[in-house]
Amino acid sequence: xxxxxxxxxxxxxxxxxxxxxxxxxxxxxxxxxxxxxxxxxxxxxxxxxxxxxxxxxxxxxxxxxxxxxxxxxxxxxxxxxxxxxxxxxxxxxxxxxxxxxxxxxxxxxxxxxxxxxxxxx
Amino acid sequence: xxxxxxxxxxxxxxxxxxxxxxxxxxxxxxxxxxxxxxxxxxxxxxxxxxxxxxxxxxxxxxxxxxxxxxxxxxxxxxxxxxxxxxxxxxxxxxxxxxxxxxxxx
Numbered sequence: 524x525x526x527x528x529x530x531x532x533x534x535x536x537x538x539x540x541x542x543x544x545x546x547x548x549x550x551x552x553x554x555x556x557x558x559x560x561x562x563x564x565x566x567x568x569x570x571x572x573x574x575x576x577x578x579x580x581x582x583x584x585x586x587x588x589x590x591x592x593x594x595x596x597x598x599x600x601x602x603x604x605x606x607x608x609x610x611x612x613x614x615x616x617x618x619x620x621x622x623x624x625x626x627x628x629x630x631x632x633x634x635x636x637x638x639x640x641x642x643x644x
Numbered sequence: 645x646x647x648x649x650x651x652x653x654x655x656x657x658x659x660x661x662x663x664x665x666x667x668x669x670x671x672x673x674x675x676x677x678x679x680x681x682x683x684x685x686x687x688x689x690x691x692x693x694x695x696x697x698x699x700x701x702x703x704x705x706x707x708x709x710x711x712x713x714x715x716x717x718x719x720x721x722x723x724x725x726x727x728x729x730x731x732x733x734x735x736x737x738x739x740x741x742x743x744x745x746x747x748x749x
Contacts, residue, residue, distance in 0.1 A: 568741035630735045634687040
């Protein structure tokens with residue numbers, strides 16, 4: 524059974540860059556899509572974007588100018604970088620795997636347990 | 645963006661009861677809807693995808709139904725471990741989530 528584990532700093536200063544890594548165990552990065560999401564009290568669950576095992580990415584329009592998601596297949600990891608953070612970026616960040624259903628639509632089938640990132644000076 | 649609205653926000657039930665949770669989409673999402681269970685400090689767990697297909701290992705007391713804009717998650721014979729937050733996800737047009745329903749004793 525695949526397991527995902529987020530790691531990274533729990534505290535980031537305003538205007539700096541948030542960086543998180545998701546380590547995948549019990550399965551391969553290929554041939555899946557891998558996503559980052561976040562959950563904050565004010566906005567609920569929000570999908571940030573995904574990276575395919577080949578490196579192809581897609582980002583939510585609201586964060587596209589500040590987000591980079593990358594993959595390292597040799598380490599079975601993928602990462603999130605969010606630049607110019609503010610208090611509004613304080614949230615629990617989740618990584619998740621996406622897989623296709625019978626109609627060829629992607630959905631999240633496995634999640635990490637999440638990591639709280641607080642943006643504060 | 646498709647808005648997903650769950651009701652009720654909180655549902656109080658007793659072990660052994662039946663719970664019915666609803667999820668409504670602001671426009672049709674076909675059958676591209678999933679349900680998840682979330683407990684504090686744990687990874688969300690996939691219960692249902694394709695509106696009605698149970699994920700591997702999910703007990704038969706969990707069932708999903710609906711299509712287009714109206715969806716239901718039904719849990720029969722509630723067990724103590726079922727008390728959690730449940731949220732829906734539409735994945736027909738990108739991905740948006742409901743706000744969650746808390747199932748409490």
